[in-house]
Amino acid sequence: MQTNLQTTLLDHAQQVPFKGIFAKKLRTMRFKSLFILALLMAAAVSSTYAQDPDVPKTLVNKPGQDTTIKKLMDQIQQVQDNDRQNSNVIQSLLQGREIDNITKYELIKNNIINASETYYLMNKKILDLKSRTTTNNLDIFITSLNNPESKALGFSYSDRISDLVEKVILKGKADKNDRDGKIMESTKSIISSPIFQSFVSLTPPLAIANSIMNFLHSVSVSNKAITKEALASFEKELNKYVIYYTALNDANQKFEYGLNFNKDQLNLLQDNLYDHLMFTASVLKFKLPERGNKSLGETMNTFFFDFKKDKVIDFFSQLEDKYTTGKKIDYEKLLRENPNLKEVNNQMEDLVLQSKRFENLYNEYFTLLDSYYSKVNNSLKLALDNGLADKSTIDTKQAEFRDLKTEAVNEIQASINIKELYINTDKIKYRYRVM
Structure with missing residues (x-):
């Protein structure tokens, strides 16, 4: 009985808090009913013994003769004990609920x-x-490697292109006639043009290389001294620089x-x-x-x-x-x-x-x-x-x-x-x- 009651109270108190309080009230009412019933039965027994003339006086209120009252009193005591224990369980649940809220x-x-x-x-x-x-x-550091005027690697890209044009394209004749002199002037003008500094898709060295090649191919149409072989040789040497600057440009872009x-x-x-x-x-x-x-x-x-x-x-x-x-x-x-x-x-x-x-x-x-x-x-x-x-x-x-x-x-x-x-x-x- 005790175990079942405690289990029921635990379940109800966890699911709906107010049911635990309701269960407590039910227990109190039950205890009062049992207690009143016990008193009534005890009074009835005592009255019966007192009014019956055939009952010997020695049997009235004699210990051990009637166990009914004792059983009732034992049940009342058990209810009281259970009530105390269940009350402790309910208090523990309420305290646990409070602790849970504090933790949250x-x-x-x-x-x-x-x-x-x-x-x-x-x-x-x-x-x-x-x-x-x-x-x-x-x-x-990176800008210096990519600057045509820089000598970070021991050379100036601008100077190298000018040297290649003079030695490979003009065969060292740049100073001997006005037409070759103009080719060198145009080459240097392209290299130093500020327009290449605004390029975003190509680095200045690559843009310069592309412009120089277009210029020389254009000039070769009217200047028969600039041969296909010379252009091919120039482009081969120029590509060595293009390969380096392309790799550097790829690194920068990525x-x-x-x-x-x-x-x-x-x-x-x-x-x-x-x-x-x-x-x-x-x-x-x-x-x-x-x-x-x-x-x-x-x-x-x-x-x-x-x-x-x-x-x-x-x-x-x-x-x-x-x-x-x-x-x-x-x-x-x-x-x-x-x-x-x-x-x-x-x-x-x-x-x-x-x-x-x-x-x-x-x-x-x-x-x-x-x-x-x-x-x-x-x-x-x-x-x-x-x-x-x-x-x-x-x-x-x-x-x-x-x-x-x-x-x-x-x-x-x-x-x-x-x-x-x-x-x-x-x-x-x-x-x-x-x-």
Whole structure:
């Protein structure tokens, strides 16, 4: 009987809290009924013995003669014992319910407080990574390799083309007649033309090579001294430079394409972060920003002047004060009247996934840098293979490039500090959903 009653109370109290209270009232009524019944039966027995003249006086109220009253009293005692035990069970359930609400609230509170810092860190690091191409020193190094006037590899591309035109096309006769002199002037004019600096699809060296070849083929139509053999020989020598600059240009273009794609993904991630932040901020009663003509980055930076960790902590302190009676917080009522807090908590998994997406984009940047490093080194090797520069010069440039790449990696890692984001994100217990 005791076990069945406790089981029933447990089931009912877990499913519908008020049934546990109803069960307690039923037990009290039953106990009172049994007690009244026992008194009536005891009175009836005593009356019978007292009124019956045939019953010997020695039998009236003699211990052990009638067990009815004793049985009834034992049952009453059993009901009392069961009632105490069931009351303890009910109190345990109610206490467990209160503890459960406290646990839910503390989980929600801590997750949101930690998330407030995650929003800030992610936005800051997204903006930092978006602004990255390489570093100034690395950019200067690549620009020097691609500059027609530079002697980074021990030669000037402009001077080499002029020499080839004079030696291969004009056979060293540039100073002997006006027509050859004009060819040299036109060659130098093409090389120094500022128009090639605005080319985006080709690097200046490739654009210059293409223009020089078109010019010489055009001149050869009227100048019979410029033979097909001379043009073929010139083009063969020129192609050695074209191969080097094409490889360098390919490295630059693929790195730029990769950076732009990475930046597009960061923009998309920042949009998602903004939407997530706005929902959380609205639930916490923060005034949401008006974007207007501002960029997303500017809007979020401005918003973080107000949306700070300490202000989120203040929000929960005020919320707890509101639901405090005496010295006790009514967590059940707090959660019931603020259901969106649960939803914010349950969306923390999405915020953590966004942080992991940033980590992937961060790592992809270094993958791009590694690929770029490899391709630039390959272009330098082509310069060596085609005899454009000697081995010591190429070795020196490759070592310089390696040091600059290492410097760029260290600078970006120190600036973004991805470990800071790891540590903060790990504080968010996103796997625990609150229902």
